[in-house]
Amino acid sequence: MKFTFQLFLLLLFTATHLRAQEENINTDRPDQSDGVYTLTKKHFQIEEGVTIGKNLFVNNLMLRYGLTNSTEIRLLSDVGKIDESNGFLPLTISVKQKIIKQKNLIPAITAVGYMSYEKIASKDFQTNNISYELKLAFENEVNENFTVSYNAGLTDEFKTFNYTLNLGYSPIEKLSLFAEYFGSVNSSVQHNADAGILILLYPKLQVDIACGHSIADSDNRFYTTFGISYKF
Secondary structure, X not given: OHHXXXXXXXHHHHHHHHHHHOOOOOOOOOOOOOOOOOOOOOOEEEEEEEEEEOOEEEEEEEEEEEOOOOEEEEEXXXXXXXXXXXXXXXXXXXXXXXXXXXXXXXXEEEEEEEEEEOOOOOHHHOOOOEEEEEEEEEEEEOOOOEEEEEEEEEEOOOOEEEEEEEEEEEEEOXXXXXXXXXXXXXXXXXXXXXXXXXXXXXXXXXXXXXXXXXXXXXXXXXXXXXXXXXXX
């Protein structure tokens, strides 16, 4: 009986230890900022969500795979209705490459690239163009509860500058809140803000909800997004 009890305690300790060591899921949704995190080697992650707004209903799917412990490849596939156009939007491939980890005041930095061949899309969204975006993602972890992250990138043949500033707060391990400003500069300037909640149901399963709005813009852009993500 004593041996059985000791074995039970050993198994319980081992299971608890393994669960404690399990890395929680880390997603790039529902905010507009790309994070500095990359999936570890041979891990696979699905991020699925729906974005709803005025004349907008789009299903957002991102598939992520850890090629190495610092390199991640991704596939983005969106389908839905934008204004009078509907169907599959151009398929996008993406690569994230971790550059440096945070060291004191020097932020963690990750490079992110996107490329879309706009011929691979439904008729309403098809063009013969190849669009791309290059950006750098930065993050400063202030403490275990508070992070500051920000992106800077170029798109539209380097004619448009995109940027974000994201403040994240985790009052408890299973709950994260964020507030974010994001915008773009080309021939005009667009200002936007969003905020949301991420809930960790299990170490590998997360749900989220967020909403965003334009700032001082006659277009009055408003959207809501909610999603679910799972790490394999």
